[in-house]
Amino acid sequence: MNDFVFTNLGRLEVGSHKLITSAGISATLDAATLTGTIGAFNTTLQITGNDVELVVSSATIPCDSWASANRLTGASGLENGKGDDPDGNGRNNLYEFAFDGNPLSGVNDGKIATVSSNQVLTLTLPVRTGATFSASSGDQLSALIDGIYYRVEGDVNLSTFADGITEVTTGDETTIQAGLPTLSTGWSYRTFRAPGTVPVVPKVFLRAKVSETP
Numbered sequence: 001m002n003d004f005v006f007t008n009l010g011r012l013e014v015g016s017h018k019l020i021t022s023a024g025i026s027a028t029l030d031a032a033t034l035t036g037t038i039g040a041f042n043t044t045l046q047i048t049g050n051d052v053e054l055v056v057s058s059a060t061i062p063c064d065s066w067a068s069a070n071r072l073t074g075a076s077g078l079e080n081g082k083g084d085d086p087d088g089n090g091r092n093n094l095y096e097f098a099f100d101g102n103p104l105s106g107v108n109d110g111k112i113a114t115v116s117s118n119q120v121l122t123l124t125l126p127v128r129t130g131a132t133f134s135a136s137s138g139d140q141l142s143a144l145i146d147g148i149y150y151r152v153e154g155d156v157n158l159s160t161f162a163d164g165i166t167e168v169t170t171g172d173e174t175t176i177q178a179g180l181p182t183l184s185t186g187w188s189y190r191t192f193r194a195p196g197t198v199p200v201v202p203k204v205f206l207r208a209k210v211s212e213t214p
Contacts, residue, residue, distance in 0.1 A: 020052040062128075062146040062186075063097045070103050078104075082212075098148055098210035100126040100187040111181050114206060119197040122168060123152060123206040124177055126187040133190070138162040140192055141214060151209045154194045158205055164195045165206070 044055040063082060072080035072093070079086045082094040089106035096103045100111055112125045127150050133140045139161070142150040154163035168176065173191040180189060194204045 015056060016048075017054045017056065018051050019054055022050055063094060063148070066097045067093060067103070072103060094148070094212070095210055098127070098150065099208075100184050111183065112208070113180060115176065121194045121204050121206060122176055122191050123193075123208065124173075124180065124189055124191040125152075125208050126183050127190050129186055129188045131188075131190070133167055135164075135166075136214075138164050140165045140167055144214075148210050148212060149214045151211070151214075152192045152206070153209070154204060154206045156204050161205075161207070163204070165192050166195070167192050 041056050046053050046055060064080075067080040072078050072084075072086065074080045077086055080093065082097075083092050085092045087102075087104050087106045091101065093103050095101065112123070114121065114123050127142065128145045128148070131142045131145045131150060133142050133150070133152075135141075136151075138153075140150075140152040152165050153161035154165045155161040156163065168191040173189075176191050177189045183189065192206070194206055196204075
């Protein structure tokens with residue numbers, strides 16, 4: 001069996017993309033690799049005549065489905081673009097989606113909590129259920145989930161944001177998260193902490209960011 005790896009295919013667009021042409025093509029495709037998802041696209045690999053083709057179609061984008069479910073139609077005051085801010089609270093729709101906000105309520109952002117627990121500063125926030133995080137230059141960066149990346153950063157002087165942030169997974173997160181607002185289906189709380197203790201580090205800043213690129 002031969003494995004073929006294609007790189008630098010250019011920008012994906014909806015349609016059929018010819019990968020290989022051979023007058024005498026004779027091949028079978030592994031069923032496990034026939035379909036997949038790349039970003040906001042569904043992909044299918046198929047053989048058509050003498051061609052191996054990659055068929056690209058639009059995937060359901062969770063942020064768009066969320067916008068529709070929250071009555072964002074695109075009309076004035078109900079703008080549905082990811083960069084739009086229909087409630088005028090300074091947080092666009094992508095942010096509201098990522099952190100389980102309400103895009104039509106400028107005061108519904110109480111689900112992100114920064115607290116000092118056992119002399120350690122922590123940040124608890126909603127993320128899409130199933131998000132996985134790993135260390136990245138001192139930050140905690142999520143893998144791509146539902147078209148977005150989360151990044152949690154910390155710093156003592158608001159300059160480099162390169163402190164060694166870690167996720168709280170020892171059971172203390174259960175206590176920290178107790179009493180926080182109930183999340184919508186599809187989101188789960190996660191808790192992250194700054195290094196050191198509050199008396200040793202008199203000030204520290206934590207922030208969470210969301211984007212469509214890491």
